[in-house]
Amino acid sequence: MGEETIGLISGTGPQGRGLAMRFAAAGLTVLLGSRKADKAEETTKELNAKINEYFPGLSFPKIQGVENSFAIQNSTLVMLTVPFENAEDTLDSLKTDFQKGTVFVDVTVPLLFGKGDVQLIEQPSGSGSKQLRKLLPETIPFTGAFKTLPAHVLEELSLSMDCDTFVFGDSKEAKERLMGTIKRISSLRPLDVGGLSAAATVEGMTALLIRVNRKLRSREGRFQVVGVSE
Amino acid sequence: MGEETIGLISGTGPQGRGLAMRFAAAGLTVLLGSRKADKAEETTKELNAKINEYFPGLSFPKIQGVENSFAIQNSTLVMLTVPFENAEDTLDSLKTDFQKGTVFVDVTVPLLFGKGDVQLIEQPSGSGSKQLRKLLPETIPFTGAFKTLPAHVLEELSLSMDCDTFVFGDSKEAKERLMGTIKRISSLRPLDVGGLSAAATVEGMTALLIRVNRKLRSREGRFQVVGVSE
Numbered sequence: 001m002g003e004e005t006i007g008l009i010s011g012t013g014p015q016g017r018g019l020a021m022r023f024a025a026a027g028l029t030v031l032l033g034s035r036k037a038d039k040a041e042e043t044t045k046e047l048n049a050k051i052n053e054y055f056p057g058l059s060f061p062k063i064q065g066v067e068n069s070f071a072i073q074n075s076t077l078v079m080l081t082v083p084f085e086n087a088e089d090t091l092d093s094l095k096t097d098f099q100k101g102t103v104f105v106d107v108t109v110p111l112l113f114g115k116g117d118v119q120l121i122e123q124p125s126g127s128g129s130k131q132l133r134k135l136l137p138e139t140i141p142f143t144g145a146f147k148t149l150p151a152h153v154l155e156e157l158s159l160s161m162d163c164d165t166f167v168f169g170d171s172k173e174a175k176e177r178l179m180g181t182i183k184r185i186s187s188l189r190p191l192d193v194g195g196l197s198a199a200a201t202v203e204g205m206t207a208l209l210i211r212v213n214r215k216l217r218s219r220e221g222r223f224q225v226v227g228v229s230e
Numbered sequence: 231m232g233e234e235t236i237g238l239i240s241g242t243g244p245q246g247r248g249l250a251m252r253f254a255a256a257g258l259t260v261l262l263g264s265r266k267a268d269k270a271e272e273t274t275k276e277l278n279a280k281i282n283e284y285f286p287g288l289s290f291p292k293i294q295g296v297e298n299s300f301a302i303q304n305s306t307l308v309m310l311t312v313p314f315e316n317a318e319d320t321l322d323s324l325k326t327d328f329q330k331g332t333v334f335v336d337v338t339v340p341l342l343f344g345k346g347d348v349q350l351i352e353q354p355s356g357s358g359s360k361q362l363r364k365l366l367p368e369t370i371p372f373t374g375a376f377k378t379l380p381a382h383v384l385e386e387l388s389l390s391m392d393c394d395t396f397v398f399g400d401s402k403e404a405k406e407r408l409m410g411t412i413k414r415i416s417s418l419r420p421l422d423v424g425g426l427s428a429a430a431t432v433e434g435m436t437a438l439l440i441r442v443n444r445k446l447r448s449r450e451g452r453f454q455v456v457g458v459s460e
Contacts, residue, residue: 117424153457163456166438192445193438194347201438204431208396208423212458215422220457226393227383227450228442 004181006030007075009068009082010090012043015107016081018154019146020044020063024051025157026184029061033071040065054157072097077105077181079146084110084121084128091135098140103174106132106144106199109206118210120203129168129199143169143178145190147202148209153220161188163222166205168198191225234411236260237305239298239312240320242273245337246311248384249376250277250293255284255387256414259291263301270295284387302327307335307411309376314340314351314358321365328370333404336362336374336429339436348440350433359398359429373399373408375420377432378439383450391418393452396435398428421455 006023008016011032020030024047032047034040044065051063072078072094082090087108098104110121110128123131133142145167146154153159165182167190169175175192182190193202205223213221236253238246241262250260254277262277264270274295281293302308302324312320317338328334340351340358353361363372375397376384383389395412397420399405405422412420423432435453443451 150457191442194441197349198434198438198441201431201434204428204434208428208431209455211424211428212421212455216458216460218458221455222457224454224456225439225442225451226454227380227452228446228448230446 004028004077004177005075006181007071007078008032009071009078009080009094010034010086011071011081012039013081013083014151014155015146017043017047018149018151019079019081019107020047021051021155021157022161022185022188024061024063025054026186027061028181028184030063031066031071031075032063033066033068035068037065037067040067050157068094069097072102073099076101077103077178079105079107080132081107084108087128087132088135091132095136098137100139103141103143103177104136105146105178106142107146108132109147109203111207111210118207118214120207127199127203129196129203133196141169141171141174142196143167143171143174144196144199144202145178145182148206148223150220150222153222159220161185163224164189164191166191166193166198166202166223168193168195168202170195234258234307234407235305236411237301237308238262239301239308239310239324240264240316241301241311242269243311243313244381244385245376247273247277248379248381249309249311249337251281251385251387252391252415252418254281254291254293256416257291258411258414260293261296261301261305262293263296263298265298267295267297270297280387298324299327302332303329306331307333307408309335309337310362311337314338317358317362318365321362325366328367330369333371333373333407334366335376335408336372337376338362339377339433341437341440348437348444350437357429357433359426359433363426371399371401371404372426373397373401373404374426374429374432375408375412378436378453380450380452383452389450391415391452393454394419394421396421396423396428396432396453398423398425398432400425
C-alpha cells in the first residue's frame with residue numbers, strides 16, 4: 001500500500017478544517033469535500049494560505065477543494081466530518097461513491113449542548129458509530145478516530161497536539177492503515193482501543209472532556225495516556 | 231468541615247492498599263477495613279513499614295487495620311475497594327453502618343478479563359456505580375473516583391502519579407469534599423466530570439486503558455487531560 005489520500009466529507013466545518021491542516025502539514029494529499037465544489041474551494045484557499053504562512057518556501061501538496069463524491073471516489077481514507085445531526089443523511093446519500101479498498105473513518109460524536117451542560121444523545125444501537133456502520137456497505141471497513149480532539153487545536157498549527165487519539169474498528173488491517181497515517185501528524189499518537197464496541201466510551205469521553213473544558217474555562221482539553229510507550 | 235478520615239471497605243486488595251498508601255503519605259488518617267480485623271492489621275503492618283521506608287524519621291498518622299464496620303462508622307469518606315464481583319454483596323451487608331455526613335466513594339469497575347481482551351460487564355442500570363447507588367440509603371451522598379488509576383502505581387510511592395482522576399456524583403458538596411481531599415495526594419488532579427450518569431463512560435475508560443496497557447506491554451497507563459488548568 002502506498003501513501004494514503006485523505007478525503008474529508010463536508011470538510012468545511014471546524015473538524016474538517018482542522019484535520020485538513022494537520023494532514024496537509026504532514027505532507028499528505030487532502031481532498032476537502034463539500035456538497036458544492038465552490039464552497040470547498042473557498043475554504044481550501046483560506047487553509048492553503050495559512051499553511052503557506054507556517055511553512056514559507058516549502059512546497060506542500062495543496063489541499064484541494066472538491067465535491068463530496070469526488071473526494072470519496074479518489075481517497076483511500078475517507079473521514080466524515082459533519083456534525084452528527086447531519087451524519088446519517090450525509091452518509092446515506094453518498095454511500096454508493098465508496099470504492100473498494102477505501103477505509104471509512106468516523107469522526108462524529110452525537111452531542112447535545114444544553115444550558116450549562118453537554119450530554120450524549122442516546123443512540124438505538126449504543127453509539128453514533130454503530131448507527132453509521134449500518135449505512136455503509138459491509139465491504140468498506142469502518143473505523144473511528146479523532147473524536148476527542150478539539151477542532152480549533154487541530155486547525156492551529158502553532159499549537160502542538162501533544163496528546164493521543166483513540167482509534168477503534170473491527171478490521172485490524174484498516175486500523176493499522178489509519179494509525180500509520182495518524183503517526184505522520186506531529187505529536188499526535190494513535191492508540192488502538194479495540195473494536196467498534198469501544199465507540200460508546202470514546203464518544204462519552206468527548207462529553208466528559210467538554211464538561212472539564214467548561215468548568216476550567218478552556219477550549220483545549222485533550223487526553224494523553226501517560227505510562228505507556230511503543 | 232475539618233480534615234476527612236479515609237475508610238477503606240475491604241482495603242486489603244490492590245486498590246485498597248494503593249489508596250491507603252497515597253492518603254497516608256498525604257498525612258491523612260486511614261482506616262483500612264477487612265471482614266476480619268487481624269487480616270486488616272497484617273496488611274496495615276506491611277504498608278506502614280513501607281511508608282516508614284519512604285519517609286524515614288517523619289511521623290505520619292499510621293494506617294490502622296480495623297473491621298469493615300468500624301472503618302465505615304469512624305470515617306467521613308468511605309471507599310469501596312473490593313473487586314466489583316463482590317461489591318454488591320459487600321455493600322449490602324454493611325449499608326447500615328454508614329453515618330450521617332459520610333460520603334461514599336465507589337472505586338470499582340465491572341470488568342471481565344477474557345483471553346486477550348477485557349470487557350465491561352453490562353449492568354442493568356447502565357453502570358456499576360448506578361447498581362451500587364441503589365443499595366445505599368439516599369441520605370448518603372454517592373460519588374465515584376479512582377476508577378482509572380492502576381493499583382500498583384498508587385501503592386508504589388516512588389512512582390509519581392502525574393495524572394488525573396475523574397470524579398463524579400450528583401451531590402456537588404460531596405464532590406467538593408472528595409476533590410479537596412484528593413488534591414492532598416501529590417501529582418494527582420481530580421477532575422469533575424459530572425453526575426452519576428458519567429459513571430458508564432469512566433468505567434469504559436478503565437477497560438480501554440487496560441487494552442492499551444496490554445497492547446503496549448505496560449501496567450502503568452493512566453489518563454491525563456492536557457490543555458486545561460485550574
